[in-house]
Amino acid sequence: MGDVSSVPSRSSERDIEDLKNTWILWxxxxxxxxxxxxxxxxxxxxxxxxxxxxxxxxxxxxxTRKHEVFQLEKYKHVDRRADETGQRFNRKPVRDLVIHLTKDFPDDISKVRSIYKWVTIQPIQKLSYPDIQPDEDTVLYHFWKLKRREKTYAQFFSLLCGYACLPCVVIDGHMKGSTYDVGQNLDSKHNGEWNAVLVDRNWRLVNAFWGACVLTGNENEDFCYSTDENYFLTDPQHLIYTHFPRIPDWQLLDPPKNQDEFQKQAFLKDRFFNLEMRLLSHPNCTVDVQDGEVEFFFGLNPQTAINQSFMCITSIYDSKDINAKPMEFADKDLTLDFIQRPNEHLLSIKVRFPEVGTYKVEIVGKDDTLQLNDYDFDWIAIYKAVVKSIPIRQKFFPKPEPAGWGPSRGLYELGLKAIIPLDGIIQTDTGNVELQYQIVDEEKAKGIYLSFHLLPIGSDVDEADEKDTFTMEKNIYTLRISNIEPGEYKLKIGERSSGLERNVCNYNVISSMEKAQQKKEDSDKVKEIKRLRE
Incomplete structure (x- = not known):
């Protein structure tokens, strides 16, 4: 069983008296x-x-998991009631509010959903309050206490659920929220509260405070709260990356994690789970880096990954590891990271660091099919990278083109599928490169015209040879480029059937100096021997 020692609370004795008609479960x-x-x-x-x-x-x-018991579209009618309720009950008893929110809903999920939705859209900071304390039996009184930070959202949510005859526990513990920076030791400033509510005989986790922290509109004028769905009936396997109950049983996991594991584990955020990703490398949030390079691997859902985009932001900490400043290159053609998908199941993110030191690496992503207000890139994972050594001559990556590195959604939209290569980096020790794209959708591929540009890194001079063009045989487009001089290049694949060239795929081509040159010299020697023999 968990530790039963008392911990300080922001609750007052009056708050406990407010709960005399409900069931206290803390x-x-x-x-x-x-x-x-x-x-x-x-x-x-x-x-x-x-x-x-x-x-x-x-x-x-x-x-069961959340997606098995709750689908948002099935509860639109519940949300409408919460939306329409607004502040109509602010000066009425809390019991009246709960009766209105849950009336005629026969199931637990509808009841707790109505309460959660209503709580998370309340503009508590914007409301006008009387100069004196509101009547203690009213909803407004609890808003007043919340604004003064004399009550927590978890306590208020538990109170509302209690009036709806839904057992709801207030859980205390550590939270990796706005006061937390990756790799920090957790202490009292990271304390917080959230809930477990009993739904159909199973405990489900809720954080109404975090659920109410998404703003829409102009923050200085017509801003309002909207509901963050990530904190409603959250799966314990997800919440454990940011919430650590003081009493292990309330993790609702078997086996539970200990505090050392929670503190060290990778700092995964909501978007990681929204995009159905998997962690394939670096299970800890602090990463020791040798030789100035680290590569992160994430698993992707092949059914949806084609419509997902990713970015990486690298910042360097000051000498006290407190403030992190984003890294900027004087050379705008170079970048610290190289993001690619070696296959439809895998995301690879390489980062190269310019000097020894401590860095914050923030990986962000989004679902490109979601066209919603205020939906943009958001955190997937955040790491603290401790760089202990770098090469004498560190090399950085070329800046990506719009389509990114390797086979991309651009090819899919043209009805093509990459056969070779599947990687965004092409290394050649012969100076020769071959690409093949297969037509998988003849309707989409009708009339397309593929082109390419081969540019030395840092140069706008196109070294593509006119004789090197895409050919098509048996529904396969093939491009062969030969005699690439030693060096590093950006190979840009475009499509220009509409007259305007559109970037659809890119590769970082590395032609090995020693091997390519040696092969050329060997070839010259063979030719010379043949000439002498003749």
Missing amino acids: TFKPETILEGLTYSESHCLWTNEIERLENIPPPHPSP
């Missing part, structure tokens, strides 16, 4: 309450009615 005992609460060893919480726990399951992992 994982901590407020210092202001000395009587009336009993600790349950079986459920790892403090309560004012311990006998009622006999019919309530203790904390346990749920056999």
